[in-house]
């Protein structure tokens with residue numbers, strides 16, 4: 528058994544020699560950025576792979592979220608989830624928009640449509656839901672609410688690359704969806720991201736916004752930003768696409784292993800049990816229940832002692848960070864499900880390079896802790 532750290536994730540990397548011809552092309556044509564040939568190729572290839580029409584590549588998903596809000600000219604209040612990575616709410620704050628946090632459905636960990644509807648006021652302009660762990664939001668209910676109240680929907684689909692619901696790409700919903708290609712994601716371009724939108728006009732506007740607002744050499748139509756993906760990242764993306772199906776298949780195998788083994792552990796619940804969508808197996812979140820002998824944080828520490836870097840995604844809640852906790856909607860009493868899940872969740876290591884011995888090591892910590900006597904502290908969790 529190995530003693531090297533077992534990380535919650537590790538990037539899938541193809542053999543280095545496969546990347547050399549791509550680098551050679553960049554060295555030959557000396558186009559390093561500004562929407563060059565690899566950038567154009569990757570946009571087309573991803574549109575086909577994901578089954579979407581309009582896609583605009585970005586340097587990362589955070590800049591893409593910030594730009595998406597600019598593109599739709601969103602102002603005022605936007606309803607969003609406290610149960611996500613901070614970038615979701617930060618993108619609102621960078622646009623001077625007030626995030627309105629509402630509670631999640633404890634089954635999916637995604638925004639509860641009833642809570643969204645109850646939070647709508649005359650100041651509400653949009654909804655920014657997140658498909659957490661690649662689990663689909665209730666896209667139909669959210670669409671109905673958006674139509675009824677004339678709101679825009681910007682999905683933070685950072686985790687949703689390759690996921691499908693009823694055969695349709697999860698990245699194709701809403702006015703805009705934003706996906707991440709960060710090193711820690713299922714499909715990575717080192718850093719990277721993309722906006723997926725519904726029409727050519729919006730894509731053209733987004734393409735201008737990510738390039739300082741330039742339309743041509745002398746025309747600037749908006750106070751844009753520099754959000755472009757570089758050629759080296761786009762070239763890497765082209766290579767990654769060749770390996771993505773194998774990487775997702777390996778992730779599926781590991782998820783199956785955890786599913787089968789954890790089913791028999793008292794006090795552990797599997798969050799993504801009985802999937803009804805086509806998953807990318809990006810995360811394996813479990814919940815530590817009250818009848819597990821030790822608390823979630825005690826289990827986290829046991830993992831650390833064994834050099835297993837499981838992570839508490841998402842704890843703390845975004846609404847608990849200093850720049851948000853003063854908001855009326857950040858009050859814990861209003862977000863009971865998010866608070867509860869955030870205090871019990873832990874994501875197990877899941878990536879294509881994990882070996883069987885490493886998976887056994889993860890399981891042995893969970894099983895050994897399950898045999899400990901129950902403590903009072905654990906019952907209170």
Ligand code: T4K
Pocket residue numbers: 534535536537538587588589590611612614615657683685686707708709710711719720836838840
């Ligand atoms: N919206 C949502 C819902 C998101 O989850 C994210 C990002 C975004 C928006 C924004 O997308 P980007 O702007 O990043 O494209 C990580 C990632 O940095 C972040 O991208 C991700 N969500 C978030 C869920 O996780 P940390 O602080 O946990 O990352 P870090 O550096 O601790 O990495 C986790 C583990 O991954 C490490 O223990 C080892 C491994 N790792 C990491 C990196 C960066 C590697 O093996 N190699 C690497 O290069 O945030």
